[in-house]
Amino acid sequence: MPRNRDHVLRQVLTVAQMRDAENALISNGTSVDELMQRAGRGAGEWVRRIAAGRSVTILCGPGNNGGDGWVIAEYLWGAGNQVSVIEAREAATDAARTARSLYHGAVRAVSDTCQGDVLVDCLFGSGLTRALPDDLHALLAGLAARHPLRVAIDVPSGVDSDTGAVLNEGLPDWTMTIALGAWKHGHFGMPARNNMGALRLVDIGVDAQACAARVLKKPLIEAPAFDAHKYRRGLLGVVGGAMPGAGLLAARAGQHGGAGYVKLAVERRFLPGLPADLVVTDRGALLGDARIAALLVGPGLGRDEQAEQALREILCAGRPTVIDADALVLLKPGMLGEAACVVTPHEGEMAALESSFGLASKGLRRERALALAQASGAVVVFKGADSLIAAPDGALVVSSPASSWLSVAGTGDVLAGTIASRLAVHGDALRAAEEGLWLHGEAARLCGAAFTAGELAAAIRPALEECLA
Structure with missing residues (x-):
């Protein structure tokens, strides 16, 4: 394998992919048995670490996910772990039967109401579409209730695995899920x-x-150049x-996000006690400033004719723009020009x-985001418990759920x-959305x-510090 496989290991695949x-x-000479050994041994090592010498029960189904379970069981048995297998269904594929024949440890009856420390779910993996x-x-469910630590192999x-949909009510909670070969969309989709x-x-x-698709990763952000000044770093x-x-909250976040200069266009009388380091101006002066690198419109904008x-005036300025909140409800196809643009809808704004x-408000979240990105020409950040990013060229980035707070x-x-701050720094819409x-x-x-939104805005700075090259 190539030494640096980071880009490969970040991909998120459908079952077909x-x-x-x-x-x-397999076409290049790797047997199914060898792939199963790679997957099972790799997962077995994770299970061995979790078990830390405690007993392990492995539930095996009939397919290749069950075959992975037999490999895990043999790996643990060889390492000296106390392991037993419950064969829920007889192995039904050649590779699973081979793996079953190589296992030397104990096999328990399905009717055995065993208890243990770690349960490993190898009943069914990716590809399951029915309950x-x-x-x-x-x-x-019974085994899960009798094992305090629970590990799902590939997908619970x-x-x-293509959607994250839960096909049965009352499924167990898992301590860990070990993906095999590549991430699947179900690993990042709600509610699973x-x-x-x-x-x-x-x-x-x-x-x-x-x-x-690919998984959102920690960005690498460079500190300003030695000879940088506030306009070269990006005027937002x-x-x-x-x-x-x-708008004030957004501006404060923009100040911590790396832009060199942030100006807020708002009527001054509405904001007594403005922070001294935030410049307030009017919209006409802001749009007339040729040094503006990016614009943000929407937070607190309102939805009336004004x-x-x-x-319309902001989008006619032809600057890279982030469109959020009220502006998303007002946005029409004819308003968008050629400048880089990011839209940030939640479910209601998406509709x-x-x-x-x-566009039809139906289908998977990723399909809807990609359709909007293609129709609008904008990068779409579809917000929610399972936020994702879609670009007009078909690029798709999924993220792990953030804090429910x-x-x-x-x-x-x-x-x-x-x-918007990141967009002002470099002008790349997809990169800014990811960062x-x-x-x-x-x-x-x-x-x-x-925490409050104000505290969150302040925490953008230490988060950015973690990304510095």
């Missing part, structure tokens, strides 16, 4: 992601696949409106945009300001519990 990736390896049969669902049984615990990946040698213009506090006129652009007023304004989304999630982690 994963099948193609494995078939490519578990009642007997297997009951077996899995009862989860659709909420119950998967820690995520780990076993590399089995698959190559990069065309059109694959934030346009406020009827609710000026939202707000719509302001949005409004889909209506404006003649983000469910407080104003945090969307902070995200928009952070993305802003990661910084926003990390800032939430640093804040801990019950």
Whole structure:
């Protein structure tokens, strides 16, 4: 395998793409048995570490996920762990039967109500699209209740790996889920992601696949050049409106996101006690400043005729722009020009945009985001518990869920300001969206519990410090 496989290991595959990736390896001479050994031994090492000498029960199904379970069991048995296997269904593939024949440890009856320390779910992996049969669902639930530590292999049984949909009610919570070969969309999709615990990946040698999504990663951000000044670092213009506090929050986040200069266009009388380091101006002066590197419009803008006129003026300026909040409801296809643009809708705003652009509000979240990106020409940050980013060229970036404490007023304004700040620094819409989304999630982690949007905006700075080259 190549020494540096970071770009490959960040890809997120559908079931069909994963099948193609494995078939490519097989066509090049790697046997199915060898792939199963790679997957099972890699997962077995993770299980061995979790078990730390404690007893392990492995539940094996009939397919190749069950075969992986037999390999894990043999790996643990060889390492001296106390391990036993429950064969829920007889092995039904050649590779699974081979793995079954190589196992030397104990096999328990399905009727055995065993207890143990660690349960390993190898019942069904990726590719499952229907609910578990009642007997297997009951077996899995009962074993999970009698094992305090629970590990799912590839994708938890009862989860659709292409969507993250939960196919059975009452599925167990998992301590860890170990993906095999590549991440699947179900590892990041709600509601299943909420119950998967820690995520780990076993590399089995698959190559990069065309059109694959990728996982959002920590960005690498360079400090300003030695001879930098405030305009060279990026001048960000934030346009406020009827609710000026939202614009102020976005501007504060922009100041911490790396831009060299942030100007807020809002009526001064609405904001007594403005911080001394934030320049306040009017919209006309802001749009007339040729040094503006990026604009942000939407937080607190309002939705009346004056707000719509302001949005038109801003988009006519032809600058890289982040469009958020109220501006998303007002946005129409004819308003967008050629400049780089990022839109940041939540579910309700997404539906409004889909209506404006003649798109159907149905399908998977990633499909909807990609359709809007293609129709609008903008990079789409589709916010939610499972936020993702879609670009007009088909690039798709998925992120792990951020802190649930983000469910407080104003945090969307902070995200928009952070993305806009990064856009002012370098002008690349997709890169700015990725950097802003990661910084926003990390800032939430640093804040801990019950933070305010203002505290989140301040935490963008230490989050950015973690990314410095």
